[in-house]
Amino acid sequence: MNILSYGLLGLLAREPRSGYDLTQYIKPFWPAKHSQIYPLLGKMEHDGYLTFDLIRQSDKPDKKIYTITSKGIEELKRWIDEPTSDPVNRDEMMLKAYSIWLTDPEKAIRLFEEREKMHAERAVYYESLLVKLKEDDQGEQRYLSPGVPTFSRYILLTKALTDSKNAVEWCQWVLSMLKKG
Amino acid sequence: MNILSYGLLGLLAREPRSGYDLTQYIKPFWPAKHSQIYPLLGKMEHDGYLTFDLIRQSDKPDKKIYTITSKGIEELKRWIDEPTSDPVNRDEMMLKAYSIWLTDPEKAIRLFEEREKMHAERAVYYESLLVKLKEDDQGEQRYLSPGVPTFSRYILLTKALTDSKNAVEWCQWVLSMLKKG
DNA sequence: ACTAACATGTAAGTAGTTACATGATTGG
DNA sequence: CCAATCATGTAACTACTTACATGTTAGT
Numbered sequence: 001m002n003i004l005s006y007g008l009l010g011l012l013a014r015e016p017r018s019g020y021d022l023t024q025y026i027k028p029f030w031p032a033k034h035s036q037i038y039p040l041l042g043k044m045e046h047d048g049y050l051t052f053d054l055i056r057q058s059d060k061p062d063k064k065i066y067t068i069t070s071k072g073i074e075e076l077k078r079w080i081d082e083p084t085s086d087p088v089n090r091d092e093m094m095l096k097a098y099s100i101w102l103t104d105p106e107k108a109i110r111l112f113e114e115r116e117k118m119h120a121e122r123a124v125y126y127e128s129l130l131v132k133l134k135e136d137d138q139g140e141q142r143y144l145s146p147g148v149p150t151f152s153r154y155i156l157l158t159k160a161l162t163d164s165k166n167a168v169e170w171c172q173w174v175l176s177m178l179k180k181g
Numbered sequence: 182m183n184i185l186s187y188g189l190l191g192l193l194a195r196e197p198r199s200g201y202d203l204t205q206y207i208k209p210f211w212p213a214k215h216s217q218i219y220p221l222l223g224k225m226e227h228d229g230y231l232t233f234d235l236i237r238q239s240d241k242p243d244k245k246i247y248t249i250t251s252k253g254i255e256e257l258k259r260w261i262d263e264p265t266s267d268p269v270n271r272d273e274m275m276l277k278a279y280s281i282w283l284t285d286p287e288k289a290i291r292l293f294e295e296r297e298k299m300h301a302e303r304a305v306y307y308e309s310l311l312v313k314l315k316e317d318d319q320g321e322q323r324y325l326s327p328g329v330p331t332f333s334r335y336i337l338l339t340k341a342l343t344d345s346k347n348a349v350e351w352c353q354w355v356l357s358m359l360k361k362g
Numbered sequence: 363a364c365t366a367a368c369a370t371g372t373a374a375g376t377a378g379t380t381a382c383a384t385g386a387t388t389g390g
Numbered sequence: 391c392c393a394a395t396c397a398t399g400t401a402a403c404t405a406c407t408t409a410c411a412t413g414t415t416a417g418t
Binding site: 183184185212213214216217239240241242 | 376377378379380381384385386387
Binding site for chain 2: 003006007009010011013029030031073076077079080081084085086087088089090091092093094095096097098099100101102103105107108111114115118144145146147148149151152153155156158159162163166170173174177178181
């Protein structure tokens with residue numbers, strides 16, 4: 001049970017999903033490829049944290065729908081009280097920014113403009129997910145109450161959105177200095 | 182030559198340093214343990230990107246001071262123009278936040294207060310580094326000119342500081358909702 | 363015709379962590 | 391006396407990525 005496996009349990013605690021679905025949903029919060037996730041799900045099933053049902057499909061490939069067990073729920077609750085490891089942020093861009101003084105300003109400008117675009121696109125994406133969340137809520141603002149799963153999703157999406165916006169602003173700030181010279 | 186090795190080259194492009202020093206300086210921007218860095222430095226030296234001088238010390242253990250070669254500088258410049266990989270952010274706290282609805286509010290509050298404190302401490306630390314940078318500059322504001330190494334350090338520290346502050350604010354925002362209930 | 367989405371899996375490799383190993387000096 | 395800082399290294403392990411492997415359907 002590594003950290004990723006708790007992330008997967010957290011998704012399955014809301015509703016049963018396939019490995020394929022889990023790979024998509026976990027991505028913004030804990031990047032991982034399907035080649036890491038599929039074997040891990042097998043191990044978690046073997047250890048009794050999950051069960052699965054094989055769903056035969058004619059139009060699309062067959063799939064395994066994983067469901068969390070009560071043992072899985074207990075393990076998830078236990079984990080929340082354990083010490084939390086430090087965040088790990090690795091961004092090649094930051095290392096390039098550290099050496100940007102070695103290169104010519106045009107190249108530096110191109111680099112930061114690219115990144116600004118990337119983060120702006122992410123911001124749009126997270127914004128759209130937040131809009132969807134609020135639409136599903138139908139004006140009842142249930143997502144503002146801790147204790148419902150939507151609350152957790154709401155605060156995470158908000159964090160992802162502000163992080164993206166801040167990254168865009170930082171790029172713009174650096175660009176303004178690069179263009180002044 | 183993995184991404185970390187370019188980070189190390191970037192530090193050595195400013196001034197020669199020991200592996201021990203590099204381990205400290207790289208940490209905020211690319212977490213890595215000495216057990217990863219020492220063998221990597223050996224490989225980079227073997228490949229001609231670095232040289233080292235063995236400094237014998239009587240009070241402290243001997244050390245190796247690494248210096249970047251012209252081949253190293255060229256490689257560093259070449260890397261900046263290459264495609265940049267996506268940032269990787271993995272924070273166990275985010276996964277816990279996603280499952281926080283399963284636990285009681287007091288535990289949730291404790292979790293977020295701890296994190297708020299951690300990020301606040303980081304903010305103080307980065308603030309102090311920025312203050313030091315500006316003191317060393319002696320009011321000449323050279324760090325605002327792209328093309329000097331201090332500019333790169335300035336923009337990175339500013340990013341690290343605002344990221345920490347934003348994380349503190351997010352924790353406080355979540356806490357305000359958790360306390361309302 | 364080709365590209366993307368759906369769907370799961372394994373094999374081989376790289377990157378990163380934890381633990382082991384050593385040892386002097388300084389400060390509380 | 392104990393912990394921290396300085397200083398470098400290896401061994402064993404875990405985590406993660408890239409590449410290989412297969413196959414259908416829907417849209418451009």
